[in-house]
Amino acid sequence: ALHVLAPLGRLTAAQSRALLPADEVRFTPWRGVVVAGADPGRLPALEACGLITRPDSPWTGVSACTGRPGCAKSLADVRADAVPGRPGLPVHYSGCERRCGHPHGDWVDVLAAPGGGYLVDGVPVPRTDLIPAVTTARTAPRTTR
Structure with missing residues (x-):
């Protein structure tokens, strides 16, 4: 599973589409998104569409x-x-x-x-x-x- 964050808790339509395909997508109360069954190789594409994929991102927190x-x-x-x-x-x-x-x-x-x-x-x-x-x-x- 991959865990990413949506900046300020907002997902655009393009970001939502980038999360798919996935076995399951879960949204957390902490503005996170868990993408079950996703390969870590997808992280660069998720980051490119504006999702936070690294703990040292300036948007974290x-x-x-x-x-x-x-x-x-x-x-x-x-x-x-x-x-x-x-x-x-x-x-x-x-x-x-x-x-x-x-x-x-x-x-x-x-x-x-x-x-x-x-x-x-x-x-x-x-x-x-x-x-x-x-x-x-x-x-x-x-x-x-």
Whole structure:
């Protein structure tokens, strides 16, 4: 069996087709997909269509709430704005103060700010600077929340 992840828990139609043929396809609560009976030689093709196949992928540990347009309280389309950054601490993108779906324990908090931009662990960051800000935050030493 192969285990892959769907970035931000979303599968495109092309990614769904790439999972087949398979004896069985199972979806996990952790945004994973288990492809039973699949040969490991299929991993490059699955990665080429945008699925996460390596534990060191920069998308591993990245999550987001529903965001706009799916949530009326969200200040941004967090799924469109989400960037991976270097692997490290989990990072969660939230469209509002409720922070729906955030992970347990320590994580990098990326919160949409009123008027545009984000707060990365409380520090204002323009959307265009999310990659370096998230990369730095994911690898910085942490204190307990």
